[in-house]
Amino acid sequence: MKLLSILLLLVLPLSGWAENEKQIFQLERALMRVQQDAQATHQQFLMIQELRRNEMMGSPVAEFPSATVENVPIPKYEEMMRRQQERKDRVEQYTADLDRLYTRFRALEEERLMLMEQINQLEQSTAD
Template sequence: MKLMLMSLLLLSLPLSAADDVQKQIQEVEVALSMLQQEQQNLFQQFQMLQELRRQELLQENSIIVQQNQPPVTGNATLNYDEVQKRERERLARIKDYTARLSEIHERYQEIDRERQVLIGELAALRQDKSPDREEMN
């Protein structure tokens, strides 16, 4: 009777270990999926900010072209101080966009490193679960 219980216990161990490995694989796949989604969101933010920055830089080029003409909004000519204020604001936006682009890029790279670690873990878990490995147990 004891021998029978021991053999049943030993037979159930590999199944339990296989279930644990499968659960770990699923957890790593979920984490990997979440990181990929975050990376995709960051990429979209990056593209939008890059376009906003590009538009601000193009605005600078149009100001240079119009240098010989007085700045006008509607029917009123802007004074020098107002033009300088708008230019400072535009430069501040460009600087802000550049800083945010840099932060997003750094976070994207950080997530990519995390993804590589998870991909390695997933490969190791799948290798541990492979049929050749299970036959050894």
């Protein structure tokens, strides 16, 4: 009977340890997913940031790729205003996309920190 009690006392902490290890493994998988999402979001952010920068820095001559400065046709006023509005709309869309991606990245970063804290707590409770 004493042997059975001693075995139970030894097995119960091991089952708790196994459960903690399982939780840690699941949290690490979730952490890896969040880190991959954050990396993809960051890459999208950088690409859109570059598109926005190019759009803002672009010159009207860039709209005529085969033209030289001397033979650039003078666009009609309506055409020029339409292109200018399209450029403005693209810059605004890029800005909105950058804001959305930044918000997403911050949310993923908060989730990552929360997961890391949970993993650390489980590892400490397992070590005790």
